[in-house]
Amino acid sequence: MMQSKDIVNQDFGKVAVLMGGNSAEREVSLHSGQAVLAALRARGVDAYAVDPASDNVHDLPAAGYTRAFIILHGRGGEDGAMQAVLESIGLPYTGSRVLGSALSMDKLRCKWLWQGAGLPTPAWRVLKTEEDAEQAGELGLPLMVKPAREGSSIGISKVESVDRLKDAWVFARQYDDSVIAEQFIDGEEYTVTILAGEALPVIRLQTPREFYDYEAKYQSNDTRYLCPCGLAADAEVAMQQLAMQAAEVAAVEGWGRVDLMRDAQGNNWLIEVNTVPGMTDHSLVPMAAQAAGIEFDELVMRILATSLDEEERT
Structure with missing residues (x-):
């Protein structure tokens, strides 16, 4: 992981903070993006907001941009599409490449990967038809039904x-x-942040709602975030190691967040991985970073440093 002094001495050039977009998570992305933009500017980075919903990303090189900080959540930003566009115009960007972004965004294919690698993930069934849905109860109840x-x-x-x-x-x-x-x-639900190849302290999530849904994530003040998470040291390390394995299998790079469940027997189950996690005041990555002694501005700079290739790092 690049040290703080290395990041301070790095010239990142003109940075496009990609936020907003057209996905169902547009509002959250705008909120995250403004926080990231403010942090970059506070650190002296020449950064500007760019919204692909209204701005032509293909024009970024001609406008003098030298790299992009992707803080687009959901489709069009987290699924490999924007990553492919940026690669086609030769603009370095933060986070996972095309493959890791696409695989991680697709929960079905990510679960197939984990299953093939022998990693624990809850049993599932693909629902293509109404009949599939009606027969899904054979898995047992309760069930989580979700878009992939x-x-x-x-x-x-x-x-x-x-x-x-x-x-x-x-x-x-x-x-x-x-x-x-x-x-x-x-x-119990847990989440593990991965930053530049290292796992940050585990966070345990508690909500009075049925599960950790959209309102619990972004709107509710009743959600509790426990860090330290309450696990024994060896159990926390085991969870971090599993999260690292899950991210590696899914080709995650730079930064990300792996969500897990831990059952009453102490077994860990992989639920999903996020390659562009939220960076709002309710978000988990900044909380984990703070627990590791990394303040928000420093966290943003370390994520920006993931846009550097090996030649630039030396």
Whole structure:
């Protein structure tokens, strides 16, 4: 990991902070982006807001931009599409490359990868038809029914009775035609931030809601974030190591966040990985960084440093 003094001495040039976009997570992205932009400017970086919903990203090199800080959540920003555009115009960017972004955004393919690598993830079923939805109860109840390619818990339902499966499938299909039903793990929810190849302190999440949904993530003041997370030291290390394995299998680079459940028997279960996590005042990555002694501005600078290639790092 680059040290603070190395980052301070690095000339990043003119930086485009990509925020907003057209995904269902646009508002969260704008909130995250403004926080990132303020932090970069506070550190003396020549940074500007760029919204792909209205600004032509292909014009960035001609406008003098030398790299991009991607803080676009969801489709078009976190799924490899924007990464591919930036590579096509030769503009370095933060975070995972095209492959890691695409695989991580697609929960179904990410679970296939984890399963193939022998990593623990809850059993699931692909729901292509109404009949699939009605038969998903064979996995056992409760179930989490979710769009495969959305973030921020958008379109997700916790289903506790068979007669609700169809409605949950219809709801999820409003956001994506790829839908999965996943076994609900009865236990505690945790998240592990990964920054430049290192796992930060684990955070335990507690919410009075049915699960850690959109409101719990961004709006509710009742959500509790525990860091230290309360696990024994060896259990926390094991969870961090599993998160690192999960990220590596999914080709995650630079930074990201892996969400897990821990059941009553102490087994860890991988739920999903985010390659452009939120950076709002309710977000988990800044909390984990702070627990590791990394203030927000420093965190943003370290993420920006992930846009450097090996030649630039030396």
